Amino acid sequence: SYELTQPLSVSVALGQTARITCGGDNIGDKNVHWYQQKPGQAPVLVIYRDINRPSGIPERFSGSNSGNTATLTVSRAQAGDEADYYCQVWDSSTGVFGTGTKVTVL
Amino acid sequence: QLLLQESGPGVVKPSETLSLICTVSGGSIYDINYYWGWIRQPPGKGLEWIGSVYYTGGTYYNPSLKSRITISVDTSKNQFFLSLTSVTAADTAVYYCARDEPTGNWFDPWGQGTLVTVSS
Numbered sequence: 001s002y003e004l005t006q007p008l009s010v011s012v013a014l015g016q017t018a019r020i021t022c023g024g025d026n027i028g029d030k031n032v033h034w035y036q037q038k039p040g041q042a043p044v045l046v047i048y049r050d051i052n053r054p055s056g057i058p059e060r061f062s063g064s065n066s067g068n069t070a071t072l073t074v075s076r077a078q079a080g081d082e083a084d085y086y087c088q089v090w091d092s093s094t095g096v097f098g099t100g101t102k103v104t105v106l
Numbered sequence: 107q108l109l110l111q112e113s114g115p116g117v118v119k120p121s122e123t124l125s126l127i128c129t130v131s132g133g134s135i136y137d138i139n140y141y142w143g144w145i146r147q148p149p150g151k152g153l154e155w156i157g158s159v160y161y162t163g164g165t166y167y168n169p170s171l172k173s174r175i176t177i178s179v180d181t182s183k184n185q186f187f188l189s190l191t192s193v194t195a196a197d198t199a200v201y202y203c204a205r206d207e208p209t210g211n212w213f214d215p216w217g218q219g220t221l222v223t224v225s226s
């Protein structure tokens with residue numbers, strides 16, 4: 001089965017840029033989606049199809065995908081960006097989520 | 107605004123069947139453009155896709171759960187359902203329902219989730 005690997009945690013200083021990676025075999029050939037989950041809340045879609053932001057998601061959130069790594073970038077990090085982030089793909093008619101990354105804003 | 111709401115028992119005994127309902131409001135489940143999915147999250151752990159259903163009743167299931175799950179839909183009630191048989195403590199999780207966009211298979215929006223604990 002297809003696996004997606006994310007770093008357990010990422011720390012970022014207030015106002016700086018956080019980059020969260022999602023590794024998978026030839027993930028660049030797939031559509032990657034990203035979700036933000038704050039404690040006690042449901043996940044919220046922040047990026048779909050690698051680079052697209054849903055309505056209401058700040059431009060500070062951006063995505064890229066190439067080779068074996070997809071990346072979610074959070075620019076000008078704010079305290080409210082502190083959350084768990086999950087990548088997700090579709091492989092062989094199966095939804096697959098990444099292991100999740102806890103982002104801490106210092 | 108599309109809203110999804112999960113409902114069902116908070117506690118299920120081991121070996122019994124977990125049954126959940128997702129009620130969709132602010133939009134129709136009878137929509138050719140979308141599937142409707144279930145995702146779960148054990149306490150303190152990551153997300154796991156369970157399966158998705160189309161308004162016609164067509165389904166996709168997670169192979170790891172396929173032998174135990176049934177997902178169905180009732181368009182007249184704007185609801186879809188999850189049934190998970192022979193539950194164990196490993197099935198304890200927050201269960202979410204969400205709209206599944208089939209051209210890229212992302213999930214948006216999500217319900218608030220409901221915690222189901224498997225315990226005698």
